[in-house]
Every structure is written in structure tokens, then in C-alpha cells.
Amino acid sequence: MSKSTSTFPLSIGPTHPAFKEPVKFSFEVDGEKIVRTDMDFGYTHRGIEHVARERNFIQVIYLLERICGICSVSHPMAYCLAVENAAGIEVPPRAKYVRTIIGELERLHSHLLWTGVAAHEIGFDTLFLHTWDIREKVMDCLELLTGNRVNYAMLTIGGVRRDIAPEHYGILEETLDYYRELYNRTREILLEDLTVQMRCRDIGVLTYEDAVALCAVGPTARASGLPKDVRIDYPCNAYPDIEWLRPASPRDIGKEPRGDVFDRMIVRVLEMKQSVEIVGFCLDNMPDGEIVVESKAIKLINQLKKVKGDGLGRYEAPRGEVAHFDILDEREGPAQIKVKAPTYSNAAAWAVMFNGAEIADIPIIAASIDPCIACADRMTVIKNGCGGLSFTAEELHRLSVEKQKRIKATCGNS
Amino acid sequence: MLPLHDILVEQFKSEFGEDLLHCEIRNRPEGVKRPRDQRSLWLTFHRRHFHMAVTFLSRFGAPHISCPMASREYEDRIDLIYPFTIYGGTGNYMELPVIITAQVPRDDLRIRTVTDIVPGILFMERETREMLGIDIEDIPDERRLFTPGNLPPEMKPMLETYRGAGRGGGR
Amino acid sequence: MLASVYKIIEQFFTEKSTNLFPAKRKPASVSEFLARKPLIAPVPTPPDYRGRLAFDYQACIGCAMCEKVCPARAIEMYPVIEKEKRTKRIVIYLARCTFCSECVKVCPRDAITMSGDFMMADYDRNSPSLVVGLEERRKNEVAPEEKPDTPQE
Numbered sequence: 031m032s033k034s035t036s037t038f039p040l041s042i043g044p045t046h047p048a049f050k051e052p053v054k055f056s057f058e059v060d061g062e063k064i065v066r067t068d069m070d071f072g073y074t075h076r077g078i079e080h081v082a083r084e085r086n087f088i089q090v091i092y093l094l095e096r097i098c099g100i101c102s103v104s105h106p107m108a109y110c111l112a113v114e115n116a117a118g119i120e121v122p123p124r125a126k127y128v129r130t131i132i133g134e135l136e137r138l139h140s141h142l143l144w145t146g147v148a149a150h151e152i153g154f155d156t157l158f159l160h161t162w163d164i165r166e167k168v169m170d171c172l173e174l175l176t177g178n179r180v181n182y183a184m185l186t187i188g189g190v191r192r193d194i195a196p197e198h199y200g201i202l203e204e205t206l207d208y209y210r211e212l213y214n215r216t217r218e219i220l221l222e223d224l225t226v227q228m229r230c231r232d233i234g235v236l237t238y239e240d241a242v243a244l245c246a247v248g249p250t251a252r253a254s255g256l257p258k259d260v261r262i263d264y265p266c267n268a269y270p271d272i273e274w275l276r277p278a279s280p281r282d283i284g285k286e287p288r289g290d291v292f293d294r295m296i297v298r299v300l301e302m303k304q305s306v307e308i309v310g311f312c313l314d315n316m317p318d319g320e321i322v323v324e325s326k327a328i329k330l331i332n333q334l335k336k337v338k339g340d341g342l343g344r345y346e347a348p349r350g351e352v353a354h355f356d357i358l359d360e361r362e363g364p365a366q367i368k369v370k371a372p373t374y375s376n377a378a379a380w381a382v383m384f385n386g387a388e389i390a391d392i393p394i395i396a397a398s399i400d401p402c403i404a405c406a407d408r409m410t411v412i413k414n415g416c417g418g419l420s421f422t423a424e425e426l427h428r429l430s431v432e433k434q435k436r437i438k439a440t441c442g443n444s
Numbered sequence: 445m446l447p448l449h450d451i452l453v454e455q456f457k458s459e460f461g462e463d464l465l466h467c468e469i470r471n472r473p474e475g476v477k478r479p480r481d482q483r484s485l486w487l488t489f490h491r492r493h494f495h496m497a498v499t500f501l502s503r504f505g506a507p508h509i510s511c512p513m514a515s516r517e518y519e520d521r522i523d524l525i526y527p528f529t530i531y532g533g534t535g536n537y538m539e540l541p542v543i544i545t546a547q548v549p550r551d552d553l554r555i556r557t558v559t560d561i562v563p564g565i566l567f568m569e570r571e572t573r574e575m576l577g578i579d580i581e582d583i584p585d586e587r588r589l590f591t592p593g594n595l596p597p598e599m600k601p602m603l604e605t606y607r608g609a610g611r612g613g614g615r
Numbered sequence: 616m617l618a619s620v621y622k623i624i625e626q627f628f629t630e631k632s633t634n635l636f637p638a639k640r641k642p643a644s645v646s647e648f649l650a651r652k653p654l655i656a657p658v659p660t661p662p663d664y665r666g667r668l669a670f671d672y673q674a675c676i677g678c679a680m681c682e683k684v685c686p687a688r689a690i691e692m693y694p695v696i697e698k699e700k701r702t703k704r705i706v707i708y709l710a711r712c713t714f715c716s717e718c719v720k721v722c723p724r725d726a727i728t729m730s731g732d733f734m735m736a737d738y739d740r741n742s743p744s745l746v747v748g749l750e751e752r753r754k755n756e757v758a759p760e761e762k763p764d765t766p767q768e
Contacts, residue, residue: 071589071590072589072590072591072592075590077601079602080601085686086683086684088686088717089684089685090686091686092686092687092715092717093686115472126476156622156623160622173660173661174661177661177663177664177716178664178665178714181713181715183665183714183716183717192663243506243562243563243564244563245508245562245564245565246564251533256533257533258532258533259533260539262536262537263531263532263533263537263538263539264482264529264537264539264541265474265475265537266474270474270475270476270478270480270537271475271476271477271478273478277533315477317476326721327680327684327720327721328680328683331683340514340525342484342510342511342527342541342543344541351510353510353527354511355510355511355514355525355527357514357516366514366515366516366602368511368512368513368514369511370511370512374512374567377567378563378566
């Protein structure tokens with residue numbers, strides 16, 4: 031008799047669908063609904079903070095670029111802000127504007143990538159390929175400005191390493207016009223399609239009180255009605271000059287924020303438009319001048335060797351707030367760096383979102399806070415010790431797609 | 445009207461008096477065409493007043509923790525640095541980092557948890573426990589976070605005295 | 616809904632930029648097979664693309680600034696004798712390189728340059744195509760100087 035009311039454990043991970051880092055989830059499932067969630071981290075712990083102790087100031091920038099592939103400008107940006115705070119270095123105005131342009135172009139490409147991943151998770155493959163096709167234009171733009179599609183190597187302490195030449199302005203303006211034209215059509219497909227709403231509405235809810243208590247950041251917090259945005263609360267670079275910048279929220283299109291997956295989608299779509307407008311503003315108002323305080327790397331290291339102090343650098347990555355706390359102690363490199371990625375803050379909120387959802391909703395809820403790229407693989411269902419079934423990534427994806435077809439059928443009939 | 449940095453400093457000084465070991469306001473000008481000052485508040489307490497300080501801070505606004513705890517090591521103590529921020533999301537340019545340093549004596553490495561005030565700090569406290577070896581009392585979840593279960597408990601990877609096994613250390 | 620249909624129909628009329636996989640089974644001679652069927656070329660890289668490195672032996676002065684800033688520790692110095700003085704030159708291990716271009720920027724004599732070539736794969740990480748400056752090293756390296764015994768730190 032007690033068997034009918036007890037839950038059984040479902041383990042997903044460590045390597046499994048819809049995640050960047052391998053994370054082990056242990057769910058307790060009652061029928062199809064999830065009752066409790068627990069998480070286990072540490073599978074891609076690379077000891078970056080320990081490695082950074084043995085490198086000098088310039089080498090650490092390239093180490094930090096490779097923490098994450100998509101937000102690869104955000105970590106060096108927060109590091110440079112922290113070291114500049116600790117050492118009291120002033121950044122020239124033109125470098126601030128160039129940094130803002132690169133940061134916003136990265137935000138645009140990251141949100142387009144997320145849209146594709148989320149669409150793939152709910153089975154809408156046409157939208158997945160459409161958004162990844164649109165994304166190629168901004169990747170070409172970044173390749174022209176920085177020399178590579180990922181890992182831009184643009185930042186240094188006290189400025190940027192490359193300038194935006196006058197012949198690049200025309201290509202940048204063309205790219206921005208391309209996105210302005212496409213925005214309305216893409217927004218229609220994403221936000222007004224009925225099946226997308228039926229999959230995403232009221233799923234993975236994070237309430238306002240939970241978002242405040244668990245320190246959620248980024249689009250996850252803004253979708254729950256908490257308007258936190260480091261670009262507006264504690265701005266750096268060119269953001270203080272932009273008067274019309276406000277945190278994106280579902281209220282901008284007239285909907286009350288409920289904290290579900292659909293609200294996060296709304297926030298990200300609105301931020302794409304914001305990024306295009308910010309890059310346009312920076313191009314129109316670009317100040318002249320030099321781009322870096324000290325361009326010779328060895329001289330810079332020797333100057334920083336005399337500094338003793340600490341500093342906190344915060345920046346708004348596409349996923350949320352990135353914060354670095356650096357301690358400088360008269361050495362050739364930082365004495366200690368502490369890194370906080372935005373997914374670290376949102377991970378506690380993740381556990382709360384799964385409660386009450388169905389198993390086929392796990393991929394879309396997991397992807398909704400935008401963890402990094404999908405790593406493949408297995409899911410094993412353990413039934414009280416008697417062997418187990420194994421689903422591969424394709425089969426889990428197939429479950430998700432079948433739910434989509436069922437919803438389309440009911441929606442088509444009614 | 446939210447109390448700004450100078451009023452906050454006065455309130456902390458009047459509440460804690462001598463227990464506030466060090467307090468500092470740092471200014472940094474930001475912005476090109478519309479320059480404004482960014483401020484941050486740096487406070488230092490001994491670990492026995494740390495929990496009271498965070499409770500006092502939470503009266504002004506829900507604290508948000510920005511970064512896991514950094515550490516500075518001296519001969520007789522370890523300083524744990526907690527970068528909190530308050531007033532996030534209340535309006536333009538209002539957020540204030542309040543960076544609280546707690547001094548922990550080396551012969552008695554423990555400090556009280558603050559998860560009852562800021563529940564989101566749980567993961568960071570678990571990381572501090574395993575990386576630095578400082579015992580966090582009354583923590584709701586005692587498991588390790590990043591290191592694997594079979595790492596010997598004496599190894600504390602973020603202490604300055606720990607050098608990777610068999611390598612002889614960096615520069 | 617109509618927006619996606621329009622986009623799908625557009626696809627039939629755009630120019631292709633990718634190649635389908637050329638053969639189902641391995642052909643007798645791969646290079647002949649590829650010569651018969653013209654493949655669409657890769658997208659050209661922009662002028663400042665960070666690709667393969669090249670080293671100019673004659674311009675280098677042996678100052679070791681590139682070795683200090685390399686994040687991957689991919690630059691190795693070896694002793695040579697030039698103009699009757701002991702000095703150093705470098706080799707760069709491309710298998711370790713992160714292509715950040717710090718060595719290019721820091722060199723005072725512009726001895727290191729970057730090109731737009733990105734197709735560098737090889738089976739052996741120490742082969743001459745992946746170690747820049749290997750031939751000059753084989754011709755010019757001399758034995759390291761005899762130093763008196765220094766006490767270990």
C-alpha cells in the first residue's frame with residue numbers, strides 16, 4: 031500500500047542533454063511529476079583559480095577567455111575592471127566605447143544561439159536553423175573586427191588591443207540594418223506562435239521572493255519581476271552615457287511577469303533589440319583618442335608589480351552578472367582571483383524550478399536559464415534496484431518532440 | 445529615499461562602535477559624457493560580530509552575494525572577504541557594493557553561517573569549506589561542492605601553502 | 616506561421632555555401648576524386664585574421680619578451696652564436712599555441728607575423744609543419760653554456 035504513495039529516484043547525468051557542464055541531477059519522481067531535486071557539481075572543475083596564481087597579468091587574460099566559449103568577452107572584461115579598480119588605472123574614452131560594442135555584439139550572438147537551442151529542445155527545428163543562420167552575420171562582423179569568431183583577444187588592462195578602423199564602420203552599419211529588418215519577423219515567430227506558448231507557459235516558475243532570496247541574476251531574475259541589470263545598477267564602460275537604457279522586462283510588451291520559461295524568452299528577445307540600438311548609439315558617438323593606457327606589455331606588468339590592493343569588477347554577461355574579486359600583492363601576477371560565473375548564482379534557483387514539472391519538460395527548463403552548450407548523452411531510469419532502462423540523448427529528445435506533436439494535435443482539433 | 449553610503453557608514457559606526465575595525469569608502473569616476481561616481485563600502489569585523497553585521501545590513505535591503513569568498517592569509521589569522529551588494533534593481537545607478545571582511549584566527553578556523561539571512565550563499569559556503577578548510581558552523585548542507593569525494597580531507601587547494609602534488613609550485 | 620514558410624521557400628533559390636559529403640565509400644585515390652568534382656571553397660578570411668605564425672630568424676634579437684607573455688608557454692628559446700656572440704632564438708609549438716597574437720604585438724623587431732591560414736592539422740605534433748623555426752634550430756643550435764653549480768632554491 032505504501033508503494034503507491036512513495037516516489038522513486040531518477041538520476042540524470044553527469045554527461046547528459048541540454049547542459050554545458052556535466053551536472054548530476056537526482057530527481058524524486060511521483061508518476062510523471064517531479065517532487066524534489068538535488069544537484070551535484072564538480073565534473074568540469076579545472077582548477078582555474080589555482081592555475082591563475084602561477085601566471086602573470088597578461089597571461090591570465092587568455093586563460094580566463096577560455097572559461098566559457100559563448101561569453102568569452104565577459105570574463106576578461108570583469109577581470110580587467112577588477113584590476114583597474116585595484117590599481118587605480120583610468121581607461122581612455124575610446125576604449126570604453128569599443129569595449130561596449132564588442133560586449134553588445136557578443137550578447138546578440140549569444141541570445142540568438144540560446145533561441146536556437148531552446149527551439150531545438152521543444153522540437154521546433156525550423157526555428158533552430160533559422161536563428162543560427164541569422165547569427166552568421168554577427169559572427170562575420172566579429173571576425174572582421176577581432177580576428178576570430180570566438181575568443182576575441184581584444185582586451186587588455188587599461189584599454190583594448192585593436193581599434194575599429196573607419197572602413198569597418200560601413201560593414202557594422204550594414205549588419206545593424208540587417209538585424210533591424212529581421213527583428214519583427216523573428217519576434218513574431220518566437221513570441222506569437224501558439225505551440226511555443228503552450229510548451230513554455232507556466233513551466234519552470236521562479237517566484238519573485240525566491241529570486242531575491244536565492245540571488246538570481248540576469249534574464250532569470252528579470253523574468254521573475256526583479257529588475258536587476260549591472261548595466262544600469264552599477265555601470266561601467268559606455269553605459270552611463272546611455273540615458274534610455276532600462277532593464278528588459280515582460281512589462282514592456284504588456285504582460286505581467288510570472289517567472290516561467292516564456293517570460294525568459296520574452297526578456298531575451300527584447301534584449302536583442304536593445305543590443306542593436308546600443309551598438310548604433312556607440313558608433314554615432316564614438317570619441318577620438320588613444321585606445322590603451324600602456325601598450326607595451328612588459329612595462330605594464332612592471333607597473334602592476336608595485337601595486338598592493340584589491341578590487342571588485344562586475345559586468346553583465348549575456349547570462350547574468352559576472353563578478354571577479356582580485357587581490358594584488360606586489361607580484362608579477364594576481365595573488366588570487368575569485369571568479370563567479372552567472373550560472374553559479376542561478377544554480378540554486380534551478381532546483382526550485384523543477385518542482386511540479388513533467389519529465390518531458392526537463393530539457394526546456396534546464397535550457398531556460400541558459401547554461402552552456404549541450405553536451406551529449408545518457409539518462410538511466412533506476413527502478414528500485416531492478417536493472418534499468420537507458421535512454422540516449424536521441425530518445426529523450428524524441429520524447430520531447432512527441433509531446434510537441436500531441437500538443438499540436440489537441441491545439442489543431444480545438 | 446534609500447540611505448546612501450555616507451548615512452550607511454554613520455549607522456554602522458553608531459551601532460558597532462569599536463567593533464568596526466576598519467571602514468572605508470572608495471570612489472571611482474565612470475562615464476564619458478555623463479560622468480558619475482561609483483562608490484563602494486569596505487568594512488572589517490572580527491568573526492564574532494560578523495553575523496550581527498550582516499543582519500544589520502539586511503535591514504536596509506536584501507543583500508545579494510556577488511562573488512565567492514576571497515581570502516588573505518597572515519601569520520595569525522585568515523581574512524575572509526564577502527562581497528555583498530545591496531539596492532540591486534531599485535533604480536538607476538543605485539547599487540552599492542558593501543564588502544565585509546571577517547577576521548578568523550588561525551588556531552580556531554570557524555565562522556558562523558549566514559544562510560539564514562541570504563539563502564543564496566549556500567554554494568559559496570560549501571566551496572569555502574572544502575577549498576580553504578574553514579569550518580562553517582550550522583551550515584544546512586555539509587557535502588562537498590567541487591572536489592571529488594575521494595580527495596583526502598587534509599588537502600585544502602586554495603591555501604597558499606598548498607602546492608600541487610609533486611610539482612614544486614609556481615613562480 | 617507564414618513567416619517560416621516564406622523563409623523555407625527562399626532557401627530553394629539561394630546559392631549554396633556548404634558541400635555535401637563527397638563519397639559514400641572511400642575512393643581508390645582521394646586526390647583524383649576531389650579533382651574531378653569542384654568543391655565550394657571555404658569563406659575567405661578577413662585581412663587581420665589570427666592564423667598560422669611565421670618567424671623571421673634574421674630579425675630576432677633574442678630579448679625573450681615573447682616567451683614571457685605567451686599564455687600557453689608555447690615558445691622555447693635555444694642558444695645560438697650569431698656575429699660571434701652568444702644569443703638566443705625561438706621555436707614556436709603551434710600545437711600549444713592559443714593564437715592570441717601577444718607575441719606578434721610585443722616583439723620589438725616584428726620578427727613574428729600572423730597569416731590567414733587556418734588549415735594546419737597534422738598527425739604529429741612535433742612535425743616541421745607544426746613547429747615554427749625547426750629547420751633553423753637544427754642548423755644553428757649550439758650546446759648550452761657551462762655554468763658553475765648554483766645551489767637549489
